[in-house]
Amino acid sequence: MKQITETLDSFLQLDRKLKYYEEAIGLMYWDLRTGAPKQGVDIRSEVIGELSAEQFKLATSAQLGEWLTTLEEQQIFAQLDEVSQTLVTETRKAYDRNILIPAPLYKEYVVLASQSEAKWEEAKENNDFASFEPYLQKIIDYKNQFIDIWGVTTSRYDTLLDEYEPGMTVTELDRIFGQLRGQLVDLLARIQASPHQPDRTFLQQSFPIAAQKQLSLQILEQMGFNFQAGRLDESVHPFAIGLNPGDVRITTRYLEDDVTSALFGTIHEGGHALYEQNIAQRLAHTTLCTGTSMGIHESQSRFWENVIGRSRPFWNKNYSKLQSYFPNLQSISVDQFYRANNIVEPSLIRIEADELTYNLHIIIRYELEKMIFNEGLQAKDLPAAWNEKYEQYLGIKPQTDSDGVLQDVHWSGGDFGYFPSYSLGNMYAAQFAHTMEQHIPAFWSLVADGNLLPMKDWLTERIYQYGKLKTPEQLIVDVTGKSLDPTHLVTYLTNKYSDIYQL
Amino acid sequence: MKQITETLDSFLQLDRKLKYYEEAIGLMYWDLRTGAPKQGVDIRSEVIGELSAEQFKLATSAQLGEWLTTLEEQQIFAQLDEVSQTLVTETRKAYDRNILIPAPLYKEYVVLASQSEAKWEEAKENNDFASFEPYLQKIIDYKNQFIDIWGVTTSRYDTLLDEYEPGMTVTELDRIFGQLRGQLVDLLARIQASPHQPDRTFLQQSFPIAAQKQLSLQILEQMGFNFQAGRLDESVHPFAIGLNPGDVRITTRYLEDDVTSALFGTIHEGGHALYEQNIAQRLAHTTLCTGTSMGIHESQSRFWENVIGRSRPFWNKNYSKLQSYFPNLQSISVDQFYRANNIVEPSLIRIEADELTYNLHIIIRYELEKMIFNEGLQAKDLPAAWNEKYEQYLGIKPQTDSDGVLQDVHWSGGDFGYFPSYSLGNMYAAQFAHTMEQHIPAFWSLVADGNLLPMKDWLTERIYQYGKLKTPEQLIVDVTGKSLDPTHLVTYLTNKYSDIYQL
Structure with missing residues (x-):
């Protein structure tokens, strides 16, 4: 039982860490969109990429997989409180999805997405789709790569829908x-x-x-x-x-x-x-x-x-x-x-x-x-x-x-x-x-x-x-x-x- | 030679990562001081603590110590460019200082310092030193603990001075x-x-x-x-x-x-x-x-x-x-x-x-x-x-x-x-x-x-x-x-x- 308590504590501590990384990254996004100086955008995007990669690494660690397996055992799971149970279920879902994406690929994508948002803002201001198009195409290409990795059931687009409205097709x-x-x-x-x-x-x-x-x-x-x-x-x-x-x-x-x-x-x-x-x-x-x-x-x-x-x-x-x-x-x-x-x-x-x-x-x-x-x-x-x-x-x-x-x-x-x-x-x-x-x-x-x-x-x-x-x-x-x-x-x-x- | 290039690359990559964590933490500090909502301060302080602890862990890893030892070897050091040489020297100085502080202690200190700054702002506004005093005393206690850990040469205060003006006594x-x-x-x-x-x-x-x-x-x-x-x-x-x-x-x-x-x-x-x-x-x-x-x-x-x-x-x-x-x-x-x-x-x-x-x-x-x-x-x-x-x-x-x-x-x-x-x-x-x-x-x-x-x-x-x-x-x-x-x-x-x- 002591070991299970330890596993649960470690799991909850990791979850909190993931939440904290999300907050730091969220603040950087907020800042980029509300008034960050233009010349700092490139490095800021790299910082976001670095932290997102770290977050991703934590969210896909073999250690986390082991903790989940332990906590999912029927007898153990039944003893968890409601919050821990839901965390285990939700984390498992994300884990199985994320574990398939290689960390460097994910990092490239995050950096690109952040730069792309800045480019979009300029392009919209100047009515200049051409300047934004290569970024958009790259984003689409990455998404297609992710769909290939995650696998397709009925339609490729379903794989994306599920991220925002679970179960929707x-x-x-x-x-x-x-x-x-x-x-x-x-x-x-x-x-x-x-x-x-x-x-x-x-x-x-x-x-x-x-x-x-x-x-x-x-x-x-x-x-x-x-x-x-x-x-x-x-x-x-x-x-x-x-x-x-x-x-x-x-x-x-x-x-x-x-x-x-x-x-x-x-x-x-x-x-x-x-x-x-x-x-x-x-x-x-x-x-x-x-x-x-x-x-x-x-x-x-x-x-x-x-x-x-x-x-x-x-x-x-x-x-x-x-x-x-x-x-x-x-x-x-x-x-x-x-x-x-x-x-x-x-x-x-x-x-x-x-x-x-x-x-x-x-x-x-x-x-x-x-x-x-x-x-x-x-x-x-x-x-x-x-x-x-x-x-x-x-x-x-x-x-x-x-x-x-x-x-x-x-x-x-x-x-x-x-x-x-x-x-x-x-x-x-x-x-x-x-x-x-x-x-x-x-x-x-x-x-x-x-x-x-x-x-x-x-x-x-x-x-x-x-x-x-x-x-x-x-x-x-x-x-x-x-x-x-x-x-x-x-x-x-x-x-x-x-x-x-x-x- | 290939191994040395790899060591240097790893070292520079870690240094960049440290810089990026510093930027994320810096933005959170800026935000806390320029308009972050009051009720978010406690969790924000924990987020800063989490990232600082991670940064501290990276800056004090045994791996970094090994890289430094390699790069400091006279023949290798002589071949490094000026930037890398200075990075090695400066990192060694910080490393020897930081390696002595246990990571959990440092994290406690960073969380406290962040909360303490918010308390100070209130205390100053309300002319209420008493509400700030316990925070200030704790900060002093931590600093004294750090001085004990780092060691004292001539006077305890010298140990703090050196952080801001290297060599000053x-x-x-x-x-x-x-x-x-x-x-x-x-x-x-x-x-x-x-x-x-x-x-x-x-x-x-x-x-x-x-x-x-x-x-x-x-x-x-x-x-x-x-x-x-x-x-x-x-x-x-x-x-x-x-x-x-x-x-x-x-x-x-x-x-x-x-x-x-x-x-x-x-x-x-x-x-x-x-x-x-x-x-x-x-x-x-x-x-x-x-x-x-x-x-x-x-x-x-x-x-x-x-x-x-x-x-x-x-x-x-x-x-x-x-x-x-x-x-x-x-x-x-x-x-x-x-x-x-x-x-x-x-x-x-x-x-x-x-x-x-x-x-x-x-x-x-x-x-x-x-x-x-x-x-x-x-x-x-x-x-x-x-x-x-x-x-x-x-x-x-x-x-x-x-x-x-x-x-x-x-x-x-x-x-x-x-x-x-x-x-x-x-x-x-x-x-x-x-x-x-x-x-x-x-x-x-x-x-x-x-x-x-x-x-x-x-x-x-x-x-x-x-x-x-x-x-x-x-x-x-x-x-x-x-x-x-x-x-x-x-x-x-x-x-x-x-x-x-x-x-």
């Missing part, structure tokens, strides 16, 4: 997205045919950035974002990163001529942050201290941004505050403002899309990723393929690559298979909200009072505190009583737009 | 500081007896912080600070950190009612930054990529802050710019402003002291540090001892610990033995300036033209590029033709104040 997504796409396209057609189109011309004004920052901070405070355990910064592409539950950082991007971009972007990242800030302390020093999947994580940003942030009660409460920051909206009613923020309209930029067409942006990326990995599409052919899909699905075509294939950071960092999480997030969010409305009958009057904390507490109790302790499937079943069901999203959108567009 | 410092103190006290008496006391009342006005920031950035640009390879932030205690030559960060502290604090603070840290930004690329990936000693580093901040920044020609150039930012100085002449910034007067805060009494602030700290380590003075007795020394040497007594023993960050992080470097820096700076004036006859007319780049280039060629490749002694001899001679500082100060005070 092309077959399943084709079915879900097929159903969703059909219903959304119908709804879109009815919306476009409505004579009651909201006006948003009054939003094309100047909104001083200093006031936008103040407003962002106030809304975050209302959501229950803990500023002693987090901060808000600026970056080209907004993101959230939980370094530890006491240090969760989000970024936003302020546009002088668009008050809604930073506003909803901040609420979105704030939703991610609430998840990370409220993971239970008992998980804080473990690799379970993070969201359980990208889809569940995204359900939280979506819930706060869309279900709450784009609701009528939310603006009934907050609109006068907004007007006090921006007196140029004095003559606009809260109803006009609410409707303007819920216009459904095909557009070019994913992160600025409405709740309905957003899912079409995702389906485009999903299909392109399938083409890259299942059909061998090359980086050089991506701009044309991208533009073609946009014309086909949304009826519009980007005039520049910056507004097209270069708009998102994900591919530059090798995050292929990530995009579907966004639509999964929309679907999870609608399903959670449906249950929450039943549990908290005063839901909407609380929102109208600006009292969002009961919702944050409800989510903390049922979702946030568990971190990676429950799988996405366990969570959705435990919280809502059933598996993911996309009809909740369709119902939610139909109700919302039936009101706004008087369908 | 209490005997030598007692002699230098004794001589300096005598001459400075004489000069101070003559200055205080002068009827020509400058006025500074006009500096007690409000100076908007936004304008101070702009001015700081402009002055840094004039100095040749490379903003593509560095940034300026804010922190309670200003500092400079060179993560790599392409990422050198400085901080300053803006006070609404004191325009000179941030101004000269920025120039000071900018001087440190110029050193770090201009180290030769061939050293960038090695542990030689840093200043050769704290004293030499400080000579650069002092040179730029005092010799250049507090000179009459510098203000002849820049005063109208300052006036354009602060119209409330319109009626003040450049001569009045120059004299106001060179007032000699005993005061409480080291970083705001004039060039003369500054050295007395250092001598006080030097004597207290000797008392702690050579005579066993306890942390709890420091506030009283501090206040007594200030009364004795400067004739004034702090009313709060925040203005007294809590004012500096150094002790909270365990940097005992560091303070003497500041006065050594003053002395080195005066000696370098003396030589520079001979090499660049147009020196002062260039300053008056705002053309500071020839001085930056002169320093880069003779000092900056070498990083840690030359010892302080080699540098001062190579650049000025002789060893450190404190009379240059006394001459410089005598000339300057003879003019200002018409002695």
